[in-house]
Amino acid sequence: MLLASLSALAVIALVPSPAGAQSLSPELKALDEQLPGELVSDPSRIDWDSYGPDFYAESIVDESIPGGGAARRFHINRATEFIYTSGTNIPLIRDVDRGDVITIGFWARTVEASTPDGRGVVRVRFQQDAPPYPGFGEKTLEIGTEWDWYEVTAPVEQKLRRKDGIVAIQFGRTKQILEIGQAIVVSGASTIEGTPVSTPAPTVLAPTVENLIPPPLAGQGKLLNDPRSREWTITAVSGLSEPRDEPGIWLGKATKLVSTAGSANGPGVTVRIPIGEALAEGDEFQIAIAACTVSATTPTGKALIGISVEHGEGGKSRFAENRMEVGPNWQLIRVRTRAPAAVAAGTGEVVLELGEMEQAVDIGPVYVLKPH
Incomplete structure (x- = not known):
């Protein structure tokens, strides 16, 4: 040897x-x-x-x-x-x-x-x-x-x-x-x-950050966030989160989110992911989230994730609200949207929500891209 x-x-x-x-x-x-x-x-x-x-x-x-x-x-x-x-x-x-x-x-x-x-x-x-x-x-x-x-x-x-x-x-x-x-x-x-x-x-x-864009997103824009960062704000009202190494997805990191049920206080689990850079009013951009279902009590066995964007100081404004189904294998969930107002640097967040039912999902890297 x-x-x-x-x-x-x-x-x-x-x-x-x-x-x-x-x-x-x-x-x-x-x-x-x-x-x-x-x-x-x-x-x-x-x-x-x-x-x-x-x-x-x-x-x-x-x-x-x-x-x-x-x-x-x-x-x-x-x-x-x-x-x-x-x-x-x-x-x-x-x-x-x-x-x-x-x-x-x-x-x-x-x-x-x-x-x-x-x-x-x-x-x-x-x-x-x-x-x-x-x-x-x-x-x-x-x-x-x-x-x-x-x-x-x-x-x-x-x-x-x-x-x-x-x-x-x-x-x-x-x-x-x-x-x-x-x-x-x-x-x-x-x-x-x-x-x-x-x-x-x-x-x-x-x-460089630009070299972190995976092949399915190559050429689709400039990164507004650093997908290596896992410094997310996670609130578990009725659930939990578990970070871990995951060689099966880009950048090798994932966070398991488990929601035991919804509650009167809001979704079981909420994740806030910083966007980082500023957006001007009318700017188009794309959110791409690597995710897969671990388990879900839905009729299809696929988890449901709420996805939106919030911005502003104090009382935040929300837009681009979506609800996406996630399969059992790693996939890229994509949301294309437009900023309805200017988003100052450091105030925008991608928000993920799990609730209403028992389910668990793995979330890998999250990419926010603005077309060149």
Whole structure:
């Protein structure tokens, strides 16, 4: 197994190496001298190109992640017939010649998977990232639920150029959530495991709020709030709230809201979520709430959430009142509305209300967007 000293290398995002560069940076050159064979990837990057239908990827940071405390989390929300319909591509930074041997090693674990044993399924393939996408060395791996190191080795059947050579990790045939951390690709060696290496700490770029917009909302406007913030005002007249980690939804956090019944004092549970930025009278904007039903005593088994917007000091004015049904799987509830009056910065709130019946819902991130 790779030594713990390797853990300083993996990060969310780095300033990438120049495209097609044959020479290595001083940091990668130092690593190359310690590894078997020749280093042909940049292990300090995990901002790999990813793709797939009903799919999204996000970066996560946690000190417990081996290989540097960072990884990419891949959500495959719908299985397809072919495994290659969803995947991620790790680019090569050096040529690899035919007749050589190539090895990839990477950290990975399965968060959840719709397989009998709960293990994820991926296929590793060395290939050219250009039509007709010729490749070799295909191997299917089962990924366990604990972090582990996985390797695939193959003889090089065709030259891979730094211009378009990749290692494809494909996973579209299974509904699953996978996490893949640091990956290292070498040529001229049949294994990386067991090699003692040490590396300098890389430079990490801080994420921006705009980069937090999930794929279904991409291009739909400017964020007026910070969806990472869970500093909500929650009032439970007849119910409770329970925050927790939730890897199954964007940004990895959720709050379970439980309403035991309505009361004369108002809804069982009320949540107030700050909008943040100001709105002018007549401004159009969209509220998008990630939510799913845990349980509900409604005829359909789906919870009902009241959604509105309030603003102003003291006695607040309310508009955009809606009542939305929430299904049992994570979904985006969307409300498009227009400000009937100016909303000063820091005075607007999205208000969620649960009441009238026994029900429980999970609320993930909330996004407020104004069209550009």
